[in-house]
Amino acid sequence: MARLVALNSELHRNIRIDTASIERQGASLRMVPVMPSEFLKLAIDYPIVLTKNAETGRFICVALFGFAEGENLYWDDGRWQSLYTPMNIIRQPFFVGTDENGQPLLCIDEDSPCVRRDSGEELFDNEGRGSPYLERMQGVLGQLLDGEKQGADLVRCLQELELITPMRLEVTFASGASQRMEGLYTVDEEKLRALAGEPLQQLNTNGQLAHIYTMLTSLGHIYSLIERKNARDAAVAEA
Secondary structure (H helix, E strand, O other), rough: OEEEEEEEOOOOOEEEOOOOOOOHHHOOOOOOEHHHHHHHHHHHOEEEEEEEEOOOOEEEEEEOOOOOOOOEEEEEEEOOOOOOOOHHOOOEEEEEEEOOOOOOEEEEEOOOEEEOOOOEEEOOOOOOOOOOHHHHHHHHHHHHHHHHHHHHHHHHHHHHHHOOOOOOOOOOOOOOOOOOOOOOOEEEEHHHHHHHHHHHHHHHHHHHHHHHHHHHHOOOHHHHHHHHHHHHHHHHHHO
8 A cells, every 4th residue: 555745855865766676566457548658668568548547537538457356467577578568657656646636746655665774876965955866857847747638638638529339349369268448448430530620620730630640559459468368377287
């Protein structure tokens, strides 16, 4: 259970972050929210799809890591096996909260396995100034804040144009086991191709059209995800 507190230069002066264990925090994540600004990097390795936030019911963009709950097929042999790691993984153990005035507040999960006192990246120097590492993480969190708005704008456009459609996909693996994909959505290609005039021009002008086609192109990685699953099942069977 995460224990989030506001980062404080006095209380957390001696805190260190074990950066080698950050990616491990995503080892059992089936998916993670992603931002349009990182779509091009994500599309090299991951399927980018839509799902509904369990708390708000709103659509969000996510990178898909596996088929079953708790399955991350990009985590193997103790390391993240991809060219790019999503920002929502590398920002661990930091989060963005809000203060009493609703303003963004930098928080840290004090119970995270990444948090150490004996070794790792320091957060503050002896004068209480933020370290270069902390400044980099603040930059990542700033990108995530901006990305949330970009993602919300993209979803709103898709909903207004009625372009969101459920993914109907049942996968059969080499082992013979089957997995039906539930709760995932994508862009309706037929409706997208039928767009013309001002709606299409507006999508292109605001940059959303490029994000949409990146999402659609990334779906080809569903097949590489199946191969990862087959390879993992085979390794388990051999063991």
